[in-house]
Amino acid sequence: MTASVLLAADNLGVHVGTRALLRDVSFSLRAGEVLTLLGESGAGKSLLAQAVMGNLPAALRASGSVTLDGTTSRADDARARRPRWGRTVALLPQEPSLALDPLMRIAPQLSETHELVRGAAFDQAEAAALHDLEAAGLAASARQYPWQLSGGMAQRAAAAVACAGGARILLADEPTKGLDALWRDHTVAMLQGVQRRGGCVVVITHDLRVAEALGGQLIVLCAGQVVERGDARTVLADPQHAFTRRLVAADPARWPRRAAAPASAGAPVLSAQGLSKGFGGKPLFDGVDLQIRAGDRFVVQGPSGTGKSTLGNVLLGLMPADRGVVRRAEGLHATAFQKLYQDPVASFAPQITLGQSLRDVAARHRCAWPAVLQHLSRMGVPHDLLARRPSQVSGGELQRVALARVLTVQPALVFADEPTSRLDPVSQQEAMAVLLDALDERGAALMLVTHDDDIADAVATQRWRLAAG
Template sequence: MTTPLKSDALLAVEGLGIQVGGKRLLRDIGFSLRPGEALTLVGESGAGKSLLAQAIMGNLPPALQAMGQITLDGATTRAQDAAARRALWGRKLALLPQEPSLALNPLARVAPQLAEVYRLLHQQRPSAASAQAEQVLGAAGLGGAGSHYPWQLSGGMAQRAVAAITLAGGAPVLMVDEPTKGLDAHWRGRMVELFQGVLKAGGCLLTITHDMQVAQALGGQVIVLRHGQAVEQGDIHTVAAAPQHAFTRQLLQADPAHWLPFAEPSLGEPVVQAHGISKAYGAQKLFAPLDLELRSGERIAVQGPSGTGKSTLGNVLLGLVAPDTGRVERSARLRPHAFQKLYQDPVGSFAPHIGLAQSLRDAARLHRCDWKAVQQRLAQLRVPEDLLARRPDQVSGGELQRIALARVLVAQPALLFADEPTSRLDPITQQEAIQVLMGAVQETGAALMLVTHDPHLAAAVGTRTLDFAQG
């Protein structure tokens, strides 16, 4: 789907396609963005949205071949000529990537990483760059986190840190990939305001998101992708109000706001009990002395602002982190592997240099699970088995999140702590994944703790809610 080139476009894409071997992953995508204009890409997980952004950046994996033309600030290059566009990184073209853990240097503290942008791109003196970095981090709610390493941040905090670093360059062409995943409503709104500021300043914005509320707040155009093709394209408000394609209608209808609550479970014996537990990191107190009991079959939805200790609570209950006070009692009749975590960042939960098939087969062997059962679970989650021949960094975030769900269910957990398990999934795939998760939980009688910022998802899944916003 190719659109005419606007003469004053900051970014224009014509006939963009991507293939690997003889397989087309993306075909004939076209659009044009002038100063102040926004475009949102929505669609199914694995449809090629992130690949499109990587092709524009000139950062595709070597095995993938791009076709078509890309125009940036008046200069046109072939899509496969990546070097010319790489020279524009930071100054003219910037990408907020989907996985903050891969964008931040794990060996450097957050504030110096941001200060480096002001020092190198804006030629500020080190003292001025450091002062501006601290000011920007404070505005992002990260005032006390500048001295932290990335691995000390929550998923939402890391997302905000990467956004601050990406925006610091002031590039007029900004692409953002799932920029609001892992963020509560307040910071999601603040992120939208930052992007609107880019548009008001005369930049253009390409957003990849599964959140139609974010897309509508940003305005402009929308392209709906399915199987690597644009099935619908037009004004975002028109498409949201009257979608023409059946897939677009299906996407909108699959939003958790339309879900019915899952059936009430039968509760069994306590799986884990916490008595007076608390946790702090330095001067930051995450949660005060807390008593909690979770019984088999029970489902608790955990909600609250980013960085308030939701993930840390799960780590304490699972025995991954020791509490500062109190104690945790896990049922003695359960084996250690019965306590499992589905990580918010799926990339960080896979060995980077081991193929996905090997990771799944190792888990199946450890937990004595028949491989056919694993294949059945993958089919339920619509994961093509040929994806397993790849490494974790060679599949999309949504695909990897579904594979992570299949892997954790291999262990048949008695307690599953699921930390934002569907944040990288489109609404249709999210609904399917939650149905698979709930089916497994109901079948085995497992207890479930689900961390989510979506109140509709929490209401549909949880039998009770633990709200960190209420202390």
């Protein structure tokens, strides 16, 4: 191992009991290099990053070895690497809720990282924090708490905190999920900036555009093992393994357009007149009139922070409008209007197994358990996942469980807030098809928030774009 190697893994594995979740992954990165990890949801990509950091859940065991900036330790010796967190190696986790302190405002969190990790003086740390927030388009949110930000804004804030310590090794888990094209490109530039400053980057992503833009090395994981590796652009242009070919073929840009139902096919499920909402004196949207009919696929797009999630929450009655009125079709129970959350971790009770959560929903809505299991099977969720808690599965796996849970309620309208952003392209296509098929069978409507123009093109019958204010 040469001194110029910044990060290396040798036969890295992750096990639960005698079962291998990740098998024999090896790589090395020098200054200025990047490695992108692609693969199915639940293939072990996030586990690899956690094993490198040394913060695996207690039930899991790492094997192999990890090298950080010339120092090699056993993968299961987490204490050897923890003193280097933030300064040598930093992790941007998949969920912003796991990276940001909900009780601290954004600017102080960032300032504290500059001061305590990087060693800046207090005044310098505050100035650096404000500079970082301005670069991330979050200057107006400096005094807000994480829970007051949109999903995309929280993602950018978490990225700023992860980079603030100046670590030369950055592990970024789905850093562009939930971001529009502008901020996706900004995040790619941020990662490339780490490389230019003499660092290296490991990026976990489901976005093939990000993998192509970054270039460098590429590893494709399937069922916990490497099935293909090589130069990123070469592999994406001419994949050799059957799974990689399937992954590339399932990119949303290649999805066929789903046939649209006639506009008059269904009765109105929900309508709004003169709807307005703002926060802190800042308007998000004003004077909105809309109607969603049974069978509609109503797609809402726009930059982060323009009120897409808020609009859905107001329509569902999860928060009040400032002005205007929302009318829901008569005869529908309140639970006929369901939401798929952008952050699936926040929508499950953390201390209850997924199986118990689903059984509670099935009992509440008098749904037979075999029907719930059928939804899970159609979503590609292994039934043994039900014995785990939400924190013990990947974000993509948890989102598929959330999709199955929503279908259990047999809704008349589903508000889906970036429901596929945590899924690999194959799972995205399969999950969206299952969701749309189930809604079509019931004549139910979908209100979909997505930053992906290709997904919008494939599924929309109506399409709205929100702008700031």
